[in-house]
């Protein structure tokens with residue numbers, strides 16, 4: 020494709036994404052579906068350029084002020100993720116000169132928000148949590164880590180193969196993968212190879228799943244023959260991990276209010292070889308299907324709807340699409356779902372509440388309010404639970420009794436989880 024044509028397409032895609040009326044990954048996929056002729060490399064350049072602009076939006080908008088021409092074109096030039104020579108051949112002499120000028124700016128002298136690229140309402144609580152005695156090093160490490168692309172993590176389906184066997188099968192297909200540092204089920208793959216046609220993927224030996232998500236399933240630690248509920252199962256990432264941990268025995272209910280998301284679970288279930296999973300769409304958290312199971316369940320996972328701010332490496336648009344108001348509304352929903360889900364447990368059963376948010380408002384605050392209102396639920400030390408589930412170095416994953424995963428510390432998405440036992 021001619022360089023200018025690809026630059027124009029990048030501008031068109033960026034314009035659509037910057038409307039922020041739907042998630043960026045959906046907008047990008049829809050654009051690719053509409054433009055079927057695009058090659059693998061061109062798709063990579065388009066997607067990464069748009070994601071770079073989303074990640075560094077405040078900085079790039081600031082730098083773009085000095086340029087000329089349409090704003091999207093300036094942003095695309097600044098965020099360009101393809102070959103530099105290719106870009107240069109599409110630029111006017113004026114634009115090249117502008118880019119050269121910008122290279123002389125020392126970013127260390129720019130205002131903090133142009134360096135962390137976070138909205139104030141998000142930067143403030145993170146800084147308050149991570150800065151120690153005025154030392155902001157950790158906050159800056161988090162800001163940098165969230166602006167990196169996430170690695171590709173896989174979960175090995177132990178019903179089908181041992182981790183080493185899956186690793187060997189990937190190697191035979193030319194893909195290098197190493198064991199994840201904490202999850203005993205995980206492999207971290209180098210680069211972003213296409214997996215969906217490989218036998219090791221189509222036969223259900225591996226599934227794509229961030230190591231952090233694997234750790235939440237390990238915290239629930241379901242056993243053979245138990246009755247388990249994945250209350251917010253979505254497309255079933257954690258359901259599949261739980262079903263395999265139960266060795267395909269017992270009963271695992273996968274609830275969600277979204278039939279569309281549960282539909283996406285079906286092909287994954289078929290690959291996994293699991294027959295102990297029962298997906299069910301519910302109207303809301305007090306649905307009759309839920310009520311019928313009151314007091315009957317051994318373990319319940321609440322992977323609650325949340326702001327998703329722990330996944331900024333994959334979904335950088337979320338920091339611009341979420342708001343303090345949206346977080347407040349989510350808190351109400353999270354508390355209500357946790358309350359209903361807790362009723363399912365029999366005595367001695369385990370409840371896990373989890374999110375992929377970094378904000379205490381959606382995490383510790385929800386868990387502590389639940390503990391205060393429910394003395395019949397005894398908080399469990401997450402470290403002990405993870406150690407019993409053979410998670411390596413579990414102490415480093417926990418803070419104040421909760422699981423707290425951070426991209427800059429653990430190389431995973433940001434996650435929170437709290438566990439209780441019903442007395």
Ligand SMILES: C[S@@+](CC[C@H](N)C(=O)[O-])C[C@H]1O[C@@H](n2cnc3c(N)ncnc32)[C@H](O)[C@@H]1O
Pocket residue numbers: 232250251252253254255256257258274275276277280301303304322323324325356
């Ligand atoms: C964080 S996502 C779940 C991700 C999923 N567990 C996984 O591992 O792939 C949260 C899910 O909660 C669902 N949800 C929202 N409100 C709900 C409710 N009242 N009851 C049950 N699920 C709900 C959403 O549809 C969404 O799929």
